Every structure is written in structure tokens, then in C-alpha cells.
Amino acid sequence: MGVIEDAEAQLVPIKVGKASASVLNSWNDGWIRFESQQEWASHIAFALKAMGHYSPHNDIIAEECKFSNKEIIIFQTHPDDIALGAGATAHKYARWHNKVNSVTLSLRWDIPDNALQRCAATLKEAELLGYKSITGITPTQDFINKLKPIVDTYNSLQKSLNDKTKLRTWCKNNVVPFYLENYVALDLRCFEADSIEVMREAVYKMSANAERVLCPSHHDKNEDHRAAASACDGGGRSIANIFRYAGPEHYTNFQPTMFVVVSLEDLAAKMLALQWHQEAFGLSTSRVNKEMLDRLKLFTNEDSTLKVSKEYLSPSERIAFDAISKDEKEQTSLEHLALGWPNGKRFYFDLATQLSRALYYGKWPKGSNNVSPVLAEGFEVENMMG
Helix, strand or coil: CCCCECCCCCEEECCCCHHHHHHHCCHHHHCCCCCCHHHHHHHHHHHHHHHCCCCCCHHHHHCCCCCCCCEEEEEECCCCHHHHHHHHHHHHHHHCCCEEEEEECEECCCCHHHHHHHHHHHHHHHHHHCCEEEECCEEHHHHHHHHHHHHHHHHHHHHHCCCHHHHHHHHHHHHHHHHHHCCCEECCCCCCHHHHHHHHHHHHHHCCCCCEEEEECCCECCHHHHHHHHHHHHHCCCCCCEEEECCCCCECCCCCCEEEECCHHHHHHHHHHHHHHHHHHHHHHCCCCHHHHHHHHHHECCCCCECCCHHHCCHHHHHHHHHCCCCHHHCCHHHHHHHHCCCCCCHHHCHHHHHHHHEEEEECCCCCCCEEEEEEEEEEEECCCC
């Protein structure tokens, strides 16, 4: 298989200590936001150097053996799973001129506006990482176009109906059939018969020509992830190479047997994609901390300047203050998100957590005398045939 993908490589993860994690996550209460992939790459390099784990040979190793001109498909249970578990690898495969498709297998049916926001983030991720995004068996942009009228009706009903039970019943009668007809399973209910059936059908239809499949691992605490992993068993078409990945949120007894060394550029693209997913999550859940906003009003003048020094504000309050526009009615999605933190924040999007799952140490390649840290994503591999 070559130097890059070595099933017998002896690598162990490098744990990011509490002190290092504290430094990495000290800015903006654990949230570091950049506008570009290049800025992320510079920050990651700085972080690795600060921790003493930077290797100038990493990017050279990552480019030594090319896996190219193949058809690769990546299945994910939820819209951010690929970015979390295999985002850097997906970016690398796309850079190497492979045809890469991603398939989202499930979405929230009870809050379809959430699904719409997260599908949009997946489209941005696909553009950045270099692959085609599919939801069920439909190109994601086409799926969004179909879903939007349903979400518009849902949003109107939210305003007119005070009864959450009636709104949920409407979703059950309108959103659920739409999802199942388009081979999209029901998030939080992926283990139910209808969802398992549509996931298997989606896997069967989408994996016909794939030479390599990346999909969720069975070794996961998340029940929906395990259901998707089983669907990839039952729906596959004698795939030669199956790579199982796991994200950090429900990481348990996942034991990688294959490592894909990725470049700093690949990891930076992954972090930027995760940033977009965090913003979509924060916006779609609408978690505005009104208590914080009221507190900030006490400290703010009419021209949006502070009455007191920023030193008196907590990190979360400083984020919110920096995001508040003079006209609160015209808040951007970023401002909306900032006001919702920390309640809307997902811990596993931060750099320290990602490095703890992507930073390995050992001899590379096997048998060499070169012992150094590498950036890599690990996979459980089945039916390895070259």
C-alpha cells in the first residue's frame, strides 16, 4: 500500500495535556475563528511548535505516495461526521484527483429548519474539501431546494401554533414522508426499521462504482452511528476497501488499523469546515442567552461602547459584546451565534480535541529509524485488497 497508508504502522496518539489545551482554547472561550484555510494552517503550525510536536517532515511524508484516479464514497450519519472523523483524509483524496462523493444518511425531522442550516454547511464543506455532497441519493443543493418550501411552512406554523405537540404532529405527517421518499433516515431514530431500510438502500444505490468506502465504525457509543455502520454492511456491493472512522464525541473502543498521514493544509481545511458546522449548529438551535444580553446592556452606552473596562467581562460576555451590532434587529448569523454561547457550543470542535485525535507518534514508515510526530487520521480497515 506504500508509505502513506501502512496497515502495520506502529503509531500511538500524542495526548494534548491540560496545560496545552488551556492555551489552545483560551481565545474566545474555546472558540477560535479564522476567515481562511491559510490562517488555520498558520495557527495549527504555531500550536504544534508551542507543544514541541511540530515535524518539518510531516508534509513530505504526506505526499510521498499518491492514491489517485479512484472513485471514493464517504457515508456520514449526520452532516458534520465526515469533517470530524475523516475531513483531512477526504481533502487529501480530493487533492489527489480522486472522484470523491459524500452522502449524508440522516437529518432531524422534528426541526427541519435545523436540517436546512446543516445541509447548507455541508455544501460549504464539500466545496472546501473538494467533493460532491449528496443527501440520501439526491445532490444536496437539489435536496435543499425541495426542503425549503417545507421549512417555510414549518416556520409559519411555529409563529401561529402555540401547541408544540401539534407542530410535532405536522412534522411527522409532512417531513417524515418527504425524508423517507428521498432515502434520508430520521436522526435520533436511525435504529428504527424504516430508517435502516432507507439507509441500506442509499448505501446500495450510491456505492455501485466505488473502489473505496469510508463509513462509520461499529465501535461507537452513538446508537445512530452504529445503525449507519450496520447499513453500510447490509447495503454495500462487495466493496474491496472499507475504511471505518469515528469522531471524538462518542469515541470508545475504536482501534485504528490503518493510518492516513495528512498535511497541515488538509488539517487546516478540516478545521475550517468544522468552524462552519459549529456556526450552523449555533444558528439552527437558536440558543440566544437573553440573560447575558440583558447584562451587557447594563454595561453598554447608546453608541455600543462599553461603560466599563473589558476586564470586568467574562470571556463569553466579551464574545457577545464584540458581536452585538448597533441595531440588534439586524444581527448577522455570527452575532446570533456569539450571543448563544457557551450554551450553543459543541466541545469537540476545538483544536485541542481535534489534535488529540489526529496527532500520532512513532516510526514512519515501519522499519525506518525515523521516529517523529505525524498528523494522521486512523481507520479500521476491512476487506483490504490493495
